[in-house]
Amino acid sequence: MQSKLPNAQTSIFAVMTKMANECGAINLAQGFPDFDVAPKLIDRIHHYMKQGMNQYAPMPGVPALREAIAKKIDHTYGVGVDPNEVTVTAGATQALFATITAIVHAGDEVIFFDPAYDCYLPTIQLCKGVPVNINLNKNDFSIPWEEVEEKISAKTKLIIINTPHNPSGAILSKEDLNELARITRDKEIYVISDEVYEHLIFDGENHHSVLKHEELRKKSVAIYSFGKTFHATGWKMGYTIAPDYLTNEIRKVHQFLVFSVSTATQWALADYLKEPNHYEFLPDFFQDKRDLLLDLMAPSRLNPVMCKGTYFQSFSYADIGDKPDREMAEWITKTHGVASIPLSPFYTDHSDNKQLRFCFAKSEETLKQAALKLCQI
Structure with a gap:
């Protein structure tokens, strides 16, 4: 059968998350929080399920x-x-x-x-x-x-x-x-x-x-x-x-x-x-996490790229080596136990600016553990 997307490959998010799971690495690759949804919101869903809102x-x-x-x-x-x-x-x-x-x-x-x-x-x-x-x-x-x-x-x-x-x-x-x-x-x-x-x-x-x-x-x-x-x-x-x-x-x-x-x-x-x-607190909430990650990473050889929003912080690894970014992300995952996302898969021309993206929508303890490992590179 002729493929409609012949050049499409498995998403880099799935690839790096799978690698993180296989290596027992801290997953700062895929963009998802590791803390709970507000109990009040979950309770409301349960309430409406019990009210029969299931069709x-x-x-x-x-x-x-x-x-x-x-x-x-x-x-x-x-x-x-x-x-x-x-x-x-x-x-x-x-x-x-x-x-x-x-x-x-x-x-x-x-x-x-x-x-x-x-x-x-x-x-x-x-x-x-x-x-x-x-x-x-x-x-x-x-x-x-x-x-x-x-x-x-x-x-x-x-x-x-x-x-x-x-x-x-x-x-x-x-x-x-x-x-x-x-x-x-x-x-x-x-x-x-x-x-x-x-x-x-x-x-x-x-x-x-x-x-x-x-x-x-x-x-x-x-x-x-x-x-x-x-x-x-x-x-x-x-x-x-x-x-x-x-x-x-x-x-x-x-x-x-x-x-x-x-x-x-x-x-x-x-x-x-x-x-x-329920949503107006989010800028301060996530800025605190971004700032914590930046502070924890200050002693590292990874240099931060400006981040004004989202819950992703990119870092340049140019001071560490010149490996292609995907290879660097895999190496850090396997040898230092922290998964990230290389930026080249986000480019149609696969531009490689030697940058990795880390998700900071994580608990303080997760960020501390990840930074400790990354500072050892």
């Missing part, structure tokens, strides 16, 4: 949850969202797949930025779109807008942005969104804004969502993740917010992918979102 939810999502999401967006960003613009999905990855599939036709060009979350490229390829990857600036992972403008053509249909950015932790500014609006003005170009780490932003910075940009909002799909926000990545719960005309097309795909997602969990999240303190 199919409405395809777009439970109305109470979509209303709660709209109120949260208004509270957080001062933006009015109609609950009918909200679609609840089986995680952000399914939201991305449904959205790209809804927008991209064969031959359409899609601009995205490397290093990039690894589902963008294969989804574009499955839609027979033409990927147009642009490398972020190597030093600060900023977008080279002049190059973006040069790459836009009559076939450009979609631009994908990600802020806070995985894997680098960089964030987009208001000026970045203004540039995006300028270069797409009066063109039939849509925007996907992957904002799953919206609440994980540090150093007093603000998250600049496309929803707050009056011009971009009219042609954008913003994508979010409850798994990232509430330390429950295994629940695979996310959502999209988009204008009606885009939402209608996304739902046409969504209904044939999963139709709907966990009913009891949706009802529980609707309750949990009513209290903003």
Whole structure:
């Protein structure tokens, strides 16, 4: 059989997690917390399961949850969202797949930025779109807008942005969104804004969502993740917010992918979102973890790369050796007992800047143990 994704390989996340398990290493590779979900949220799910909320939810999502999401967006960003613009999905990855599939036709060009979350490229390829990857600036992972403008053509249909950015932790500014609006003005170009780490932003910075940009909002799909926000990545719960005309097309795909997602969990999240303190503490919570890791790693030979958001901190290993990054990640996992993610798999051209990404969504004890091992290199 001819493969639709002949160049696709097992995800680097799965590879490094498997290696960590086999070696008994501390897993700072795959992005998941090693601490518990809030008991109150779990109790609400149990409550709704016992209330019989165990059958199919409405395809777009439970109305109470979509209303709660709209109120949260208004509270957080001062933006009015109609609950009918909200679609609840089986995680952000399914939201991305449904959205790209809804927008991209064969031959359409899609601009995205490397290093990039690894589902963008294969989804574009499955839609027979033409990927147009642009490398972020190597030093600060900023977008080279002049190059973006040069790459836009009559076939450009979609631009994908990600802020806070995985894997680098960089964030987009208001000026970045203004540039995006300028270069797409009066063109039939849509925007996907992957904002799953919206609440994980540090150093007093603000998250600049496309929803707050009056011009971009009219042609954008913003994508979010409850798994990232509430330390429950295994629940695979996310959502999209988009204008009606885009939402209608996304739902046409969504209904044939999963139709709907966990009913009891949706009802529980609707309750949990009513209290903003359940997510407003996250910037300080994760900044403390980032700062702890940086302090613990200060004596090491790994040099930190600036991180303004997400729960990933990258380090340069240039002072240790010149092995390819994947080889270095494997060596550190096997010989020093800490798993990380090399950044080259996030690049279409496999650029290797001698950097490794470590997840700090871990307990203080886990971070201390990992840093102790890494400082011995």
